[in-house]
Amino acid sequence: MSKKEALLKAAEDKVRLGGYNNFSFxxxxxxxxxxxxxxxxxxxxxxxxxxxxxxxxxNAFLNxxxxxxxxxxxxxxxxxxxxxxxxxxxxxxNKMCLCGLLGAQNESLPDKVRLEVKxxxxxxxxxxxxxxxxxxxxxxxxxxxxxxxLLEGAMMISKALNDHSYFKLATK
Amino acid sequence: MSKKEALLKAAEDKVRLGGYNNFSFxxxxxxxxxxxxxxxxxxxxxxxxxxxxxxxxxNAFLNxxxxxxxxxxxxxxxxxxxxxxxxxxxxxxNKMCLCGLLGAQNESLPDKVRLEVKxxxxxxxxxxxxxxxxxxxxxxxxxxxxxxxLLEGAMMISKALNDHSYFKLATK
DNA sequence: TTTAAAGTATCTATCAGTAGATAGTTATAT
DNA sequence: ATATAACTATCTACTGATAGATACTTTAAA
Numbered sequence: 359m360s361k362k363e364a365l366l367k368a369a370e371d372k373v374r375l376g377g378y379n380n381f382s383f384x385x386x387x388x389x390x391x392x393x394x395x396x397x398x399x400x401x402x403x404x405x406x407x408x409x410x411x412x413x414x415x416x417n418a419f420l421n422x423x424x425x426x427x428x429x430x431x432x433x434x435x436x437x438x439x440x441x442x443x444x445x446x447x448x449x450x451x452n453k454m455c456l457c458g459l460l461g462a463q464n465e466s467l468p469d470k471v472r473l474e475v476k477x478x479x480x481x482x483x484x485x486x487x488x489x490x491x492x493x494x495x496x497x498x499x500x501x502x503x504x505x506x507x508l509l510e511g512a513m514m515i516s517k518a519l520n521d522h523s524y525f526k527l528a529t530k
Numbered sequence: 531m532s533k534k535e536a537l538l539k540a541a542e543d544k545v546r547l548g549g550y551n552n553f554s555f556x557x558x559x560x561x562x563x564x565x566x567x568x569x570x571x572x573x574x575x576x577x578x579x580x581x582x583x584x585x586x587x588x589n590a591f592l593n594x595x596x597x598x599x600x601x602x603x604x605x606x607x608x609x610x611x612x613x614x615x616x617x618x619x620x621x622x623x624n625k626m627c628l629c630g631l632l633g634a635q636n637e638s639l640p641d642k643v644r645l646e647v648k649x650x651x652x653x654x655x656x657x658x659x660x661x662x663x664x665x666x667x668x669x670x671x672x673x674x675x676x677x678x679x680l681l682e683g684a685m686m687i688s689k690a691l692n693d694h695s696y697f698k699l700a701t702k
Numbered sequence: 703t704t705t706a707a708a709g710t711a712t713c714t715a716t717c718a719g720t721a722g723a724t725a726g727t728t729a730t731a732t
Numbered sequence: 733a734t735a736t737a738a739c740t741a742t743c744t745a746c747t748g749a750t751a752g753a754t755a756c757t758t759t760a761a762a
Binding site for chain 1: 552625629633634635636637647651652672675681683687691699700
């Protein structure tokens with residue numbers, strides 16, 4: 359893993375625990391074994407780092423979801439796949455969804471970060487709409503909104519209560 | 531409004547926009563017209579301020595909700611009342627739910643703040659369980675979890691997309 | 703094929719600004 | 733007189749950011 363990738367990973371862990379202000383160049387530099395000034399070589403500003411972090415997170419998330427048609431072709435329910443990905447993010451990493459937390463902080467984010475967070479939800483809603491449509495839902499667009507809202511909310515409250523069983527109950 | 535109340539109000543606005551790290555003693559002191567050192571007279575530490583903020587927010591929220599039995603006696607649906615309170619918080623104030631945002635940041639909060647955030651959701655779930663029970667739901671506890679998760683998630687994503695119509699769609 | 707230039711990745715040193723917090727002082731009001 | 737609510741002054745720690753130097757690697761030109 360390159361230093362740049364390591365910096366992004368270190369930042370991701372901290373942001374997913376406490377939001378955009380929960381990491382500093384010094385902290386993540388220490389963790390990967392360079393000086394804070396050197397972080398600016400890879401990311402001119404903190405906003406640049408935050409934006410790239412959200413962008414890559416979104417790409418990785420959508421990549422992990424895969425293609426709706428392929429899922430259907432395997433006789434699987436894409437909504438179950440989606441739910442499972444959220445569940446893993448919470449249970450395995452024991453952390454919030456990066457873009458969920460950043461989204462809640464929207465108004466205090468730099469513009470370029472805000473834009474990437476919006477991209478995450480736009481793409482998620484598009485994927486879910488396609489999924490519900492493939493499932494024969496009568497209102498796929500509305501169902502998509504309900505799905506992502508419920509999952510993000512359940513995740514948030516599971517963290518607030520520090521109780522993973524909450525998420526399981528909310529998504530069963 | 532006393533200085534102390536004004537400090538809490540100023541802090542609340544900032545926290546609801548960007549989380550616990552989104553306000554400083556200096557900022558809120560300037561806003562109410564005192565010096566940052568004087569804030570420590572009212573709140574020994576920032577954690578004390580945060581905890582009292584979340585506590586009062588919770589009390590005000592539950593007070594605004596009112597009593598389930600009285601709502602039912604007026605032939606109103608308490609779940610509609612609950613939804614409407616969330617909607618107003620978002621549409622009128624144009625801000626996130628304080629405890630929703632803090633809950634997502636859970637791991638980076640001081641202990642006493644974390645405790646108050648947990649109290650918010652515990653009390654919300656109890657109120658909703660009673661409400662769903664009064665509505666004759668077969669699984670009031672489960673319904674309560676779904677209700678608060680959906681509303682918090684819809685609120686979060688409305689902020690992320692900067693689009694209030696999203697919340698309306700999610701809650702119709 | 704050697705040389706020159708450019709790019710990569712880091713360093714040290716430093717900056718102005720802000721953070722929360724403390725000690726000790728002063729004014730005001732009961 | 734005492735408690736309340738503010739003040740001034742100051743502290744240490746941390747923030748993101750910049751300047752300038754160094755070593756190493758890669759590319760391009762003579």
